[in-house]
């Protein structure tokens with residue numbers, strides 16, 4: 144043990160490494176946020192065009208209306224964003240939204256306590272089905288795409304069995320939830336703010352960071368002690384929960400149930416996130432971007448309406464915007480990488 | 485009493501035996517080196533100790549109590565932390581978030597307490613004199629060396645009783661490596677056990693109290709460090725006697741210029757690099773780390789942009805991307821620094837990795853000739869002695885050194901005759917190192933032209949015909965003949981007066 148008996152030399156700080164420049168890396172930060180900024184720019188542009196064609200766009204009423212129109216998508220896309228940040232995808236939200244609306248439309252009664260119980264049951268069901276998705280993905284080691292495609296189909300079928308065609312109804316007082324006002328803002332706007340608040344809190348919690356980390360690099364997360372199964376269960380569970388929430392909100396807008404309406408939210412929920420700068424490869428993205436993306440997609444509809452062109456232009460315009468966003472993020476990504484090497 | 489005692493430890497992956505009946509014991513307060521060839525089972529052993537994988541047979545005692553961690557968390561609870569060879573960092577989190585991942589200080593709202601985390605980070609970095617790191621920088625913006633340092637900080641953040649360093653120096657520049665060696669001694673003096681894995685004998689010599697030698701998954705010998713010679717260690721590691729590490733340097737360079745580079749510049753990282761690499765020559769690229777060596781290699785291979793002129797075998801070429809660099813026999817091939825990031829497809833087999841970029845060579849009339857492919861793959865696997873169960877084993881499951889060999893083989897199969905070797909022996913065991921150097925000389929004798937960077941200066945001194953010393957993105961000096969020495973390289977790297 145000769146060496147150990149020598150006096151221990153304290154480790155000296157080596158000379159500063161070359162790339163550790165002091166100061167804040169502004170350009171890098173800007174490039175990181177480029178997709179989000181592009182989304183903001185698009186929204187501003189669309190609002191400007193919309194505002195020049197239609198009067199009264201810059202009013203609280205318009206904000207209330209548009210938010211109500213966008214909130215179902217926003218809720219669904221919130222869950223989708225969590226899943227995308229995890230590096231997965233959830234198609235089953237389409238089935239969950241349909242199922243949620245038909246359960247509500249067939250089970251809600253004038254009795255508030257029964258309705259409240261059923262509403263809670265729908266939320267719980269959403270979480271459980273999502274959790275099941277996560278469990279299947281982990282245990283069977285299957286692609287999230289395949290597993291959630293299958294559950295989407297199953298949930299859709301169940302919804303059809305419960306209510307074969309659009310119909311049923313929810314009580315009037317339930318519908319009025321969707322239009323309640325406080326300080327001039329309707330409940331959808333308050334829910335939007337609540338979503339942002341939730342995200343601000345969530346992404347700084349252990350669960351939020353762990354989901355992001357797992358999406359960023361699953362192997363590293365595992366080596367750091369993360370249980371991948373648990374992460375999947377929570378991630379997809381939350382997605383299901385938000386889809387159920389979207390379904391409940393949707394019934395306040397339609398007053399009825401529909402066994403097919405959910406599919407209209409599957410791809411738009413992904414598109415909203417991507418437009419807002421959420422990476423499909425996991426690890427990166429924020430809800431604020433997704434919500435902007437949802438607004439963009441919703442307002443495109445309004446724009447097509449006031450332009451008096453065929454409504455088939457809406458998907459065309461959405462597609463073009465999606466491509467532009469993807470392009471913007473890939474250009475920014477390349478620029479950022481060019482700097483690193 | 486021993487802090488860790490391991491008996492009869494076994495681990496199989498399908499048909500591959502990674503560990504068979506390995507034994508090990510170490511005490512608190514010592515630096516215990518773990519040595520062995522590539523694929524000997526060292527990383528597997530530490531993955532078991534740190535809970536990343538579970539063993540099939542045998543027992544581990546920590547403090548005399550049975551120890552069988554189900555996951556890395558369970559290992560941490562018992563005071564065991566590892567600095568993994570493949571690193572365990574999250575690209576999209578910041579340096580400090582990585583260091584404290586899952587152990588962040590919290591606020592009342594259960595969110596991360598950023599101020600407290602910053603304070604703890606700075607205190608940790610200060611306590612162990614870490615090289616300068618910016619706590620808020622995102623990890624994916626860091627170089628490999630910086631990441632390695634973050635991984636070390638992450639291990640220390642858990643204040644472990646047992647710290648395992650798996651080839652932690654292999655990605656570090658000389659000064660940072662030296663810092664880590666001293667740090668290791670300091671940790672042992674604090675009463676911790678440090679298990680230290682490295683393929684660099686000099687490092688092991690400098691810090692280890694004792695050493696355990698693995699071969700083919702079993703423990704071959706345990707020595708007091710001062711009671712055994714280098715030769716004995718190497719012989720026990722590789723199971724045969726190694727005559728010499730460095731091959732004889734026979735000048736084989738001709739007058740033909742294989743690669744001529746003029747006024748090569750790229751941003752602030754490369755400024756006006758000029759040199760000519762001749763057929764049959766091994767041209768070393770040295771200097772202090774971070775003076776443009778990496779950028780030079782990347783830019784020559786077309787992986788990043790640069791201005792200036794390049795001539796290959798007398799013809800001017802422009803290389804905008806790696807695809808153009810690789811074309812035909814007159815191309816350029818690169819062994820990159822970050823093998824897991826750039827060199828290998830981890831989820832593809834050894835065969836696919838070797839042949840993916842040269843698939844055309846096995847195609848006849850549009851059909852893939854599996855026999856031809858298999859023959860060449862076998863030749864390459866035998867030639868480099870790649871330790872894989874079958875050529876179908878996934879590259880990501882090979883040991884670190886064997887992954888490096890696959891990259892080397894992949895490059896050789898391209899038939900390019902200008903080779904850019906960026907630290908080709910990183911993480912490679914001594915026996916194989918010797919073979920790689922011999923291979924480089926053999927290739928040079930066959931008319932290949934080789935540009936060679938190594939983070940281990942003696943390699944440059946003993947293998948290269950000439951050495952370009954880089955400073956601030958330019959060539960500060962070109963050393964030849966007797967002037968090639970470690971002192972000569974360092975002097976040229978640091979003194980303005982040596983400028984050529």
Ligand SMILES: Nc1ncnc2c1ncn2[C@@H]1O[C@H](COP(=O)(O)OP(=O)(O)OP(=O)(O)O)[C@@H](O)[C@H]1O
Nearest residue numbers: 497502522523524525526527528881882883884885
């Ligand atoms: N997940 C896996 N699947 C299959 N084989 C594996 C897996 N992990 C390791 N092995 C095999 O186990 C053996 C031991 O590998 P290990 O990584 O422990 O070697 P090592 O001593 O760390 O080598 P090196 O010095 O190259 O890092 C190798 O033959 C390797 O191919």
Ligand SMILES: [Mg+2]
Nearest residue numbers: 527569883884
């Ligand atoms: Mg290893």
